[in-house]
Amino acid sequence: RFQGLNSLDDITAIINTPPIGGYQVTPNQQLLIKNFKVSVKSNCLSLSVFLLFFLSYHVFTQRPQTQPVEEEEVEVEEAEELGHVDTYADYRPSKSKIGISHPDRVVETNTLSSVPPPDITYTLSIPETTINRGLLSALQLEAIIYACQQHEVILQNNQRAGFLIGDGAGVGKGRTVAGIILENNLKGRKKALWFSVSNDLKYDAERDLQDIHAQNIQVHALNKIMFPYGDTATSEGVLFATYSALIGESQAGGQHRTRLKQILDWCEPGFDGVIIFDECHKAKNATSTKMGKAVLDLQNKLPLARVVYASATGASEPKNMIYMSRLGIWGEGTPFRTFDDFLHTIEKRGVGAMEIVAMDMKVSGMYIARQLSFSGVSFRIEEISLDDDFKLVYNKAAKLWAEALVVFMQAADELCMSSRKSLWGQFWSSHQRFFKYLCIAAKVRCLVELAKKELEAGKCVVIGLQSTGEARTREVLDENDGHLDRFVSAAEGVFHSLVLKHFPSEKQRREKGAGNKRKRESCRAFVSLSIYCLSLLSASWLEEMKQGLLNKIAVLGKELPLNTLDELIDKFGGPEQVSEMTGRKGRVVRRSDGSVQYESRAEQGHTIDQINIKEKDRFMNGEKLVAIISEAASSGISLQADRRVKNQRRRVHITLELPWSADRAIQQFGRTHRSNQVTAPEYIFLISELAGERRFASIVAKRLESLGALTHGDRRATESRDLSKYNFENKYGTKALDKITKAILGQIESKVPPPNDYPGGDAMFFTDMKHGMVDVGMLCSQSRLGINIEKDCNITKFLNRILGLEVHKQNSLFQYFTDNFDYLIEKDKKEGKYDMGILDLAPGNDQIYEETQEKFLTAGNPQDGQVILYKVSFFDVFYPCFRSLRRRHKIAGKTSSLSPSGNVAMLTGEKTFQTSDLVLVKLSSEDLTCMHVSCRNGRCKRVEEGQECLMGTRLRQYHMLCGALLRVWKRVSDVVADITNSSILQIVRLKTKDSSKQVGESTR
Structure with a gap:
C-alpha cells in the first residue's frame, strides 16, 4: 500500500516502463521482474517483496556498456550486518575527574574506547598546585593513577604487577613518567631507575622533572657514579642508564665488575621503587639478546620493584612481549603457563587475538594507549x-x-x-x-x-x-x-x-674448513x-x-x-x-x-x-x-x-x-607530530615503480598492522593508510608464492593468467620467469633433476630476491604474484574464511537490544576479572529478504553487490521511502519461517534438532562474550571448534539502544 498506487495494475505499469537515462535492465533484473510478475498475478505480493523489487530494479540497474560478470554460486555467510567504521574516537578520561584538559586533541582507537578501564581506588599524593596549574594534564594524571594502582597488585609468582604506557609520540610519556617518579617520591620511595636508549636523553629526563616542579629529584648518570659508591649525594634520586649499559662489564674485575651488579647494589635489598623502561621496544627479543636477558634478569632480581614500560610502539609482534614479564598475562595463575604457550595461542589466532590482548590489558588496568589526533595530518604515497x-x-x-x-x-x-x-x-x-x-x-x-x-x-x-x-x-x-x-x-x-x-x-x-669433521657432500655430478x-x-x-x-x-x-x-x-x-x-x-x-x-x-x-x-x-x-x-x-x-x-x-x-620495522617507523614519524604544535605535518612516502622495492613497504605495512593491533587494540590504527595494500607477508602471500612458483615450473595450471601485456605472450613469460628465478636463487638448476624450487623458499626471500631481476621482468613477476594474492583473498572472503579483524555489528542501526547477560568470574590478575555473555538482537528490514529471494530463484550475479559495504550504504544512505508512506500488511506464514523451509521442501535441520533457526528472517540474534576474553580465549575456541569444525570467532563491536558500547567475540 503506497500513496499513488491504487491497484496491482499501477504496479504492473511501473514494471513495464523502461528505465530512463540510458540505463537498461540486466539479465538478473529480467529474472527478478519475471518472478515479481508471478507474485502480482497470484495476488501474494508482500510489502517486503515490493521493497525488494523497487530497490533492486532502481539501485542495481546498470549502464548498457557494463557486462554482467558470471561467477559461481557461493553460499553467502551471514555476516552482512558487519562493517568497518571510523577507527578513532576522541578521548577523555572516563573515570578520572581531576586535572586540566590536554592542550591538544587526543584520540583512542574505537576498539579500546569500547572497553572501560577499571574503577579507580588509588589516592594521588601529587600536590594540588601541580594539578591546578596544568603541569600534568588530565590524560597524564589518569595514566599516573592507573600505573600506581596496578603497582598495588602482587602477582601469584610474588612479583609486583607492572604497567604499560602505550601513548603515542607527542602525548607526553616523559612527563607522565616523571609524574610517576614524583608520586612515589612523595610516598617515601626515594630511589628510581630510568632506562632509555641514549645517554643524551638524561637531559630530557631532567627537563621533564623540572617541568612538573620536581627539580629536587636529582638524576644521576650511571656512567658517572664511582663504585662502590659512598657519596650521599647520589644515594637517592633517579639512576639513569642506557639499555646497553645493562650488559656492560669492567675489565678490572672485582665485586662491581658488571653494570647490572652496580645497579642492584645501588637499589639495595627490598627495593620497591620505580623502574622505568623508556622506549621499551629496544628491549625486544629478550631471549635472543644479552640486553633482553639483562632486562628480564633485573626484573627477577627486584621482585617488588614498581615496573613501568613506556613506548609508543610497545612490541611490534607478540614474540617481542617476552620482556614484559610483569604484566601477568602468562605464568602462574593465568591461562598460559609459559610465554611460549601465550605466543602459540596468539600467533595461531592471528591479528584478531592481538586485538584481544590490548583490550584485555586495558580492562585489567595494566595498559593505557592514547595518541595525538591525526586530524590535519596528510598521508600520501608518491x-x-x-x-x-x-x-x-x-x-x-x-x-x-x-x-x-x-x-x-x-x-x-x-x-x-x-x-x-x-x-x-x-x-x-x-x-x-x-x-x-x-x-x-x-x-x-x-x-x-x-x-x-x-x-x-x-x-x-x-x-x-x-x-x-x-x-x-x-x-x-x-x-x-x-x-x-x-x-x-x-x-x-x-x-x-x-x-x-x-x-x-x-x-x-x-x-x-679446519676442524670440520663432517662428511663432505658432493657438489655437482x-x-x-x-x-x-x-x-x-x-x-x-x-x-x-x-x-x-x-x-x-x-x-x-x-x-x-x-x-x-x-x-x-x-x-x-x-x-x-x-x-x-x-x-x-x-x-x-x-x-x-x-x-x-x-x-x-x-x-x-x-x-x-x-x-x-x-x-x-x-x-x-x-x-x-x-x-x-x-x-x-x-x-x-x-x-x-x-x-x-x-x-x-x-x-x-x-x-x-622506509625503515626496516614499525618500531623505527613510528619513532621517525613521531619526530614531526607532537603536542603543542602550530600545524600538523604532511607525510609523503616515496616508492619507486620497481616492484622489488615494495618489499620494504611490505615490511613496514606488516609491522604497522601488527603494531596497531597490539599496541592500540585496532589493527587499522597505525596502518599508514595507502601502505596497507603492500602487506604481502602473511599466509596469502605464502600461498600465492607457492602457486606462482609451481605454475612457472609447469607443475600446476594456474587459475590466474599472467600479465596480458608481457612481450611474447604467456609462453615467453613463463620461460623468462623460470630463467629469472634461477638467476636470483629462487629456483635451483640440477643436471640430473632439472629445475626445482629452492629449499627455504618463502615470501621474505622472494620479495628480497626479485630486486635482482631486470625492471620489466620484476614488474611482471610481481604483478603475477599480486594477482594471485588478490585472488586468494577474494576466494577466502567468499567462503567466509577471511579474518576481517574487529567489525561493527549492524553499523548505522541504533535499535540493537540487549536481551540477556550472564556474568562469570575468571582466573588471573586481578582476581575479579569478568567475562560477560550477552544476547543481543535487532531487526534487519531489507537484506535477508533479498538474500532469501535471490537463493530461492537462484539469481546469478556478482556476490560483491551483496557485500557488507553495499548493505551499509543502502541502510544508512538516502531514504527512498518514508515510514509514513507505509501501512501494515498481513504476512504469510512463509515470511515468519527460516529460509530452509522454503528452499528445502519444508525441512530445516536445525528446527528438527530442536534448535531455533532464524536464517532468512528479519530478526537477528547474536551471542557475545565480552570482558577479560584473553583468559578464556583458548577454551572458548576449542569448544566452538568441536561444535562447528572451525575455531574462528568474529570479534565485533556494537552500540546498543541505551548507548552502551561492547566489544567481544560473536556467534549466531
Whole structure:
C-alpha cells in the first residue's frame, strides 16, 4: 500500500516502463521482474517483496556498456550486518575527574574506547598546585593513577604487577613518567631507575622533572657514579642508564665488575621503587639478546620493584612481549603457563587475538594507549617512474649479479664450498643491499624537486632514511690513505667488497674448513666421484675469475648512482643549508672551488655525540630549513612546528627510505607530530615503480598492522593508510608464492593468467620467469633433476630476491604474484574464511537490544576479572529478504553487490521511502519461517534438532562474550571448534539502544 498506487495494475505499469537515462535492465533484473510478475498475478505480493523489487530494479540497474560478470554460486555467510567504521574516537578520561584538559586533541582507537578501564581506588599524593596549574594534564594524571594502582597488585609468582604506557609520540610519556617518579617520591620511595636508549636523553629526563616542579629529584648518570659508591649525594634520586649499559662489564674485575651488579647494589635489598623502561621496544627479543636477558634478569632480581614500560610502539609482534614479564598475562595463575604457550595461542589466532590482548590489558588496568589526533595530518604515497637511462643501468646491474652468481657457484663447486651457509649469506645480503641502494637512488631527483617546491611554498622539509653509506666511504678512505677526491657509490662498494673479501678461494676453504669433521657432500655430478674434492681449476684461474668480476664491477661503477645522503646534502646547498641528524662521523662535501673532500662532522667545541642536538637547534631556530634524520635521531628528538620555537613552518616529512620495522617507523614519524604544535605535518612516502622495492613497504605495512593491533587494540590504527595494500607477508602471500612458483615450473595450471601485456605472450613469460628465478636463487638448476624450487623458499626471500631481476621482468613477476594474492583473498572472503579483524555489528542501526547477560568470574590478575555473555538482537528490514529471494530463484550475479559495504550504504544512505508512506500488511506464514523451509521442501535441520533457526528472517540474534576474553580465549575456541569444525570467532563491536558500547567475540 503506497500513496499513488491504487491497484496491482499501477504496479504492473511501473514494471513495464523502461528505465530512463540510458540505463537498461540486466539479465538478473529480467529474472527478478519475471518472478515479481508471478507474485502480482497470484495476488501474494508482500510489502517486503515490493521493497525488494523497487530497490533492486532502481539501485542495481546498470549502464548498457557494463557486462554482467558470471561467477559461481557461493553460499553467502551471514555476516552482512558487519562493517568497518571510523577507527578513532576522541578521548577523555572516563573515570578520572581531576586535572586540566590536554592542550591538544587526543584520540583512542574505537576498539579500546569500547572497553572501560577499571574503577579507580588509588589516592594521588601529587600536590594540588601541580594539578591546578596544568603541569600534568588530565590524560597524564589518569595514566599516573592507573600505573600506581596496578603497582598495588602482587602477582601469584610474588612479583609486583607492572604497567604499560602505550601513548603515542607527542602525548607526553616523559612527563607522565616523571609524574610517576614524583608520586612515589612523595610516598617515601626515594630511589628510581630510568632506562632509555641514549645517554643524551638524561637531559630530557631532567627537563621533564623540572617541568612538573620536581627539580629536587636529582638524576644521576650511571656512567658517572664511582663504585662502590659512598657519596650521599647520589644515594637517592633517579639512576639513569642506557639499555646497553645493562650488559656492560669492567675489565678490572672485582665485586662491581658488571653494570647490572652496580645497579642492584645501588637499589639495595627490598627495593620497591620505580623502574622505568623508556622506549621499551629496544628491549625486544629478550631471549635472543644479552640486553633482553639483562632486562628480564633485573626484573627477577627486584621482585617488588614498581615496573613501568613506556613506548609508543610497545612490541611490534607478540614474540617481542617476552620482556614484559610483569604484566601477568602468562605464568602462574593465568591461562598460559609459559610465554611460549601465550605466543602459540596468539600467533595461531592471528591479528584478531592481538586485538584481544590490548583490550584485555586495558580492562585489567595494566595498559593505557592514547595518541595525538591525526586530524590535519596528510598521508600520501608518491610512486616514482624511472627514466630510460636508470632502467638501462639497473638492467646491467641485474645481469652482472646473475653472472656473479654463476661464477661464485663454479668457484664454490670446485672448492667443495657450495653448501657453505656463510658464503651464500654474505652473497645474498650484499645482493639485497646493492639493489636497495639503487632503489633509494632512483628517488633522489624526484625528492629534490618535491622538497624545493615545498620550501618555495613556505614550508620546511624533514627527510627520513636509514642507511648513511658511511662504511663504503671509510673503505675508500682507507684504500687512498685518508684522501678522497670524489663522491662514493655505496652500491658499487657493496658489490666490490663482496667479491674482494668473500669470493671462494683455496685459502678460504682451508681456513673455514679446519676442524670440520663432517662428511663432505658432493657438489655437482661431475665431481661426485672425486674422493677428496680436488679442484679441477688452478688457484691462478680462480684468481682470474675473481679479477674479471672486479673489473666488470669497476666499469659498472662509473654509471652507478652516488651515496644518497651526500648527494642530497650537495643538491640542497651543502651542510650550511641542511641539518644532518645521523650516526655517521664524517661526510663527503663539495668545496667552493668545486673540488670534493672528506670532513668530520664534529665542530669546534662540540663532539660527535653533541652535534645532532646542535643541528636540531639550528633547524628549530630556522637557521636551516631542511633536516635529514636517520635511526640515530629517531628517539628523543622533537622536530615539530612547536609554538615555543622560531621555525613554525609546516613540516613536510618525506620518507625516502622506509625503515626496516614499525618500531623505527613510528619513532621517525613521531619526530614531526607532537603536542603543542602550530600545524600538523604532511607525510609523503616515496616508492619507486620497481616492484622489488615494495618489499620494504611490505615490511613496514606488516609491522604497522601488527603494531596497531597490539599496541592500540585496532589493527587499522597505525596502518599508514595507502601502505596497507603492500602487506604481502602473511599466509596469502605464502600461498600465492607457492602457486606462482609451481605454475612457472609447469607443475600446476594456474587459475590466474599472467600479465596480458608481457612481450611474447604467456609462453615467453613463463620461460623468462623460470630463467629469472634461477638467476636470483629462487629456483635451483640440477643436471640430473632439472629445475626445482629452492629449499627455504618463502615470501621474505622472494620479495628480497626479485630486486635482482631486470625492471620489466620484476614488474611482471610481481604483478603475477599480486594477482594471485588478490585472488586468494577474494576466494577466502567468499567462503567466509577471511579474518576481517574487529567489525561493527549492524553499523548505522541504533535499535540493537540487549536481551540477556550472564556474568562469570575468571582466573588471573586481578582476581575479579569478568567475562560477560550477552544476547543481543535487532531487526534487519531489507537484506535477508533479498538474500532469501535471490537463493530461492537462484539469481546469478556478482556476490560483491551483496557485500557488507553495499548493505551499509543502502541502510544508512538516502531514504527512498518514508515510514509514513507505509501501512501494515498481513504476512504469510512463509515470511515468519527460516529460509530452509522454503528452499528445502519444508525441512530445516536445525528446527528438527530442536534448535531455533532464524536464517532468512528479519530478526537477528547474536551471542557475545565480552570482558577479560584473553583468559578464556583458548577454551572458548576449542569448544566452538568441536561444535562447528572451525575455531574462528568474529570479534565485533556494537552500540546498543541505551548507548552502551561492547566489544567481544560473536556467534549466531
